[in-house]
Amino acid sequence: MTATYTFDVFTTLDGFGSTSGDWPGYWGKQGPELLEHRLALFSEDQRIVFGTTTYREFTALLDPDAGLPEALDPWVVRMRNLPMTVVSNTLEEPLAWPNATVARGDAVDAVARLKKESEVPLRSHGSLSMNRALMAAGLVDRVQVTLFPAITGRTGQAPIFEGAADFDLELVEQRTLDGRTQELVYRPTLHG
Numbered sequence: 422m423t424a425t426y427t428f429d430v431f432t433t434l435d436g437f438g439s440t441s442g443d444w445p446g447y448w449g450k451q452g453p454e455l456l457e458h459r460l461a462l463f464s465e466d467q468r469i470v471f472g473t474t475t476y477r478e479f480t481a482l483l484d485p486d487a488g489l490p491e492a493l494d495p496w497v498v499r500m501r502n503l504p505m506t507v508v509s510n511t512l513e514e515p516l517a518w519p520n521a522t523v524a525r526g527d528a529v530d531a532v533a534r535l536k537k538e539s540e541v542p543l544r545s546h547g548s549l550s551m552n553r554a555l556m557a558a559g560l561v562d563r564v565q566v567t568l569f570p571a572i573t574g575r576t577g578q579a580p581i582f583e584g585a586a587d588f589d590l591e592l593v594e595q596r597t598l599d600g601r602t603q604e605l606v607y608r609p610t611l612h613g
Contacts, residue, residue, distance in 0.1 A: 424539035426470075426532065427563040428552040429462075430581055434568060437577030438549060446491035448571040452599030455567075459496035466541045469500060470532060472551035473509040479547070480517050500546065506535060508551060529558045536560065553585045556609055564590065568603040587612035 432438055433448060440448070447455070471479070483492040483501065491497060505521040508528045516523065524531040528551045535543055545552055555561050566581075594606035 423536045424468075424541065424543050425562040426536060426543040426555070426560055427545070427565050428556065428561045429544055429546045429565040429567075430549070430552075431546075431567045431569065432581050433571045433573045433577060435572045435574055435577060436581050437573050438547065438579035438581050440573045440576045441578050442573065442576030444571070444573065444576070446489065448569045448573075450569045450571060450599075450602055451491075451494075452602070454598040455602055456494055456496065458596075458598055458604070459494070460499065462544075463496045463499040463503065467503060467544050468535070468539055468541055469503050469505040470535065470543050470545040470548070471505065471507045472528065472548040473507065473511055475546075475548040475551075476507045476509070476512070476516070476518075476521075504541075506531070508532070528554055529560065532560050533558075549579060549581060550584075553582065556588065557586045557611065559611060561609055563593070564607045564609050566603075566605045566607070568605065570601045 430438060481487065482489055483497055485492050501518055502520060505518060506524050507516060507521055508524050508531045510525055512523050514523055524535070532555055552561065588609040589612050590607035590609055592605065593608050596604045598604060
């Protein structure tokens with residue numbers, strides 16, 4: 422049996438994953454339903470998969486001593502403690518996060534192996550370029566987009582699907598959280 426792989430991403434309405442502006446974490450739009458839902462998602466058995474850049478960024482941002490309040494959100498604490506594979510040819514073990522290991526080589530090959538070997542579902546939060554390559558290779562089973570009600574046209578960074586292949590998307594789940602944030606879960610199929 423092959424493990425399912427979910428590309429889980431936060432975005433603004435205009436498709437940016439982060440900002441250089443003075444926006445707070447979650448673009449200041451998190452609420453109790455969102456945080457409760459995220460905790461439920463990360464309370465399930467699963468393995469987290471990150472690329473090198475996302476792992477390094479999250480290690481710095483989510484360090485409890487960094488002073489970022491979101492680092493203490495229960496779902497984030499849970500994510501940090503789940504089994505994790507970081508696809509990297511530059512990082513060396515041991516990694517700063519508990520239960521984290523390094524998979525060397527090409528991301529497509531590493532994740533294809535993980536999908537065959539893992540007894541639990543796989544989830545990647547962020548890791549944009551890696552996940553675009555995995556989508557193009559047909560390894561992403563679900564794209565989970567959490568759409569925050571913000572437009573960051575001047576300060577937006579990290580365009581989620583910039584340079585991605587073309588995909589048809591089948592909507593398999595949708596929900597509104599806190600009356601303003603949309604979660605859309607799609608099954609992607611390479612177009613063409």
